[in-house]
Amino acid sequence: QITLKESGPTLVKPTQTLTLTCTFSGFSLTTSGLNVGWIRQPPGKALEWLAVIYWDDDKRYSPSLKNRLNITKDTAKNQVVLTMTNVDPVDTATYFCVRGNWFDYWGQGTLVIVSS
């Protein structure tokens, strides 16, 4: 059974760095071809793709956010970590981690509120 679960702070102050962790099970990021990514959704708005990390440690970022994002993996812990620097209230959103190119499995999402 494949599961993903996001964890991290619910409330972050503007200008701070946000760190989110995706803990997954049922597959391994050492498997050739696999990847784990992050997608967010502001309240009442559209999905926005953020970043992906591949089994071979290749990484891709949203062009509009690449200067603020960093994605890493810990294959021993089955975790992927996304950090976002210099957060702003517009970064308030539910953040999802997803598996694969098709986003075939999603975590439940974690709501992050950016407010002073």
Added chain:
Amino acid sequence: QSALSQPASVSGSPGQSIAISCTGTSNDVGGYNFVSWYQQHPGKAPRLMIYDVRNRPSGISNRFSASKSGNTAFLTISGLQPEDEGDYHCSSFTGNNTWVFGGGTKVSVL
């Protein structure tokens, strides 16, 4: 990269068929057969309905079908049912080796 363009809302009566469009560019929808569609109910995570333009994952009803023409992809829901209500999102791989989503379409069953 700009978001893909979807209609804000589409509605239909039970049993009818509806279609949702997803328009991009030659750098995403038109350039790759890597278009996916997701269904999302309120407060829930999206669910993969279609991948690689027209393929249904296991467990997805054959009432859901999809296609692509040029820079526009389409999702068709046949035999509309009340449980089909929700938001539908398209996504596409892009020439930048990234992904892009559409603005989402709210489907209402009248």
